[in-house]
Amino acid sequence: xxxxxxxxxxxxxxxxxxxxxxxxxxxxxxxxxxxxxxxxxxxxxxxxxxxxxxxxxxxxxxxxxxxxxxxxxxxxxxxxxxxxxxxxxxxxxxxxxxxxxxxxxxxxxxxxxxxxxxxxxxxxxxxxxxxxxxxxxxxxxxxxxxxxxxxxxxxxxxxxxxxxxxxxxxxxxxxxxxxxxxxxxxxxxxxxxxxxxxxxxxxxxxxxxxxxxxxxxxxxxxxxxxxxxxxxxxxxxxxxxxxxxxxxxxxxxxxxxxxxxxxxxxxxxxxxxxxxxxxxxxxxxxxxxxxxx
Numbered sequence: 001x002x003x004x005x006x007x008x009x010x011x012x013x014x015x016x017x018x019x020x021x022x023x024x025x026x027x028x029x030x031x032x033x034x035x036x037x038x039x040x041x042x043x044x045x046x047x048x049x050x051x052x053x054x055x056x057x058x059x060x061x062x063x064x065x066x067x068x069x070x071x072x073x074x075x076x077x078x079x080x081x082x083x084x085x086x087x088x089x090x091x092x093x094x095x096x097x098x099x100x101x102x103x104x105x106x107x108x109x110x111x112x113x114x115x116x117x118x119x120x121x122x123x124x125x126x127x128x129x130x131x132x133x134x135x136x137x138x139x140x141x142x143x144x145x146x147x148x149x150x151x152x153x154x155x156x157x158x159x160x161x162x163x164x165x166x167x168x169x170x171x172x173x174x175x176x177x178x179x180x181x182x183x184x185x186x187x188x189x190x191x192x193x194x195x196x197x198x199x200x201x202x203x204x205x206x207x208x209x210x211x212x213x214x215x216x217x218x219x220x221x222x223x224x225x226x227x228x229x230x231x232x233x234x235x236x237x238x239x240x241x242x243x244x245x246x247x248x249x250x251x252x253x254x255x256x257x258x259x260x261x262x263x264x265x266x267x268x269x270x271x272x273x274x275x276x277x278x279x280x281x282x283x284x285x286x287x288x289x290x291x292x293x
Contacts, residue, residue: 002187006110006279008271009169009196010096010264011208013162014118014125014139016201016232017252019085020224023120024058027079034065055119055140059153063142070149073123073142080127086224088254088261093133095256100265105272108279112268113191117165119157119204136174138165159204163211169196193217195275197267201252202235209245218247218267222260225251 015022029036042061046052052060063070096112113135116125122139125131140157142150155176157165167173168180172190186192193215198208201222209219221239223232236249250260 003190004109005187005190005192005195006108006275007191007195008110008112008268008275009115009191010112010268011115011117011166011169011196011198013200013205013208014116014120016224017199017205017222018089018116018130019083020226020252021084023080023083023124024062026084027082027124028062028076028121031079032066032069032071039065053156053158055156055158056153059140059142059156063150063152070151072148073144073150074148076121076123076142076150077127080124080131081129083124083128085130086252086254088256088258090129090133092254092256092261092264093130096268097133100268101272104276108276110272110275115165115169117157117162117208119159119162122155136169138162138168160207162205163207166193166196166198166208166211195271197264197271199264201232202239206239206243206245209239213246219245220260220263220267221246221249222252223249225253 012018019026024039025036028034029039039061043054043057046057046060047054093114100112101110114133116130116134116137116139118125118137118139120139122137122141125137125139131137138157140153141155143152143154145151164180169191170189170193171180171184173180173182193212194217196212196217198205198212198217198219199222200208200219205221209221212219221236223236227233236246239245240247240249248263250263251258253260255261
């Protein structure tokens, strides 16, 4: 028995995609008096000399730096309230929820849902203003010791592992106790890949860009328009002009009427139109008209 495939998923990376800052630099380092340059140098040493994955490196260096002053996950969530975002956020989520879809779309049960897949700390994002709009956040996590302090990486999401969570959205397996590798027929998956739009900022999002595009979804690379070095723009330009990873790039401005919002609005509208057409085709092919006299 098939399920209604009427969900449209907007899936976002976090650092440099929804915010111009890395969450560590913006809220963690000031809170705990950590020197950013020394911290990231130590991380890079682990990557270069000890072959650490970059995500494990920063999680280890954070624990080592904090030592006996390690916070709880609840304290990390409190820091999330201080996160700041690109222009137009979180307002865009509210505007999408109340006004993007037509009355016909809503009557058919078509909905837009938001997800975040990040190599940053899940607990910090959970404390942010975005959380009330987001269906699920997937990110790196720490376990806690008997005193409630973070003690060891419980979950690490590298840029290649991010793709696992696209399949979780696809299959509706948002509870991490569920095995994402379980077979599921395509017509039982609540969010087909063609109903997904992925927004990221650069090379670390390439695995997700590839999966989304190969499976029929859409991808957008965003860059910080206020970066004076233009490095952020060049990363995105390479992704579209030379690597063919994405078809669209845009400044990370989520306000109504911006280039990015026009793209996202149009992509959501096209997806909703396709869902309606597919629903009508199924209805027509599954209906035997009664004879007319």
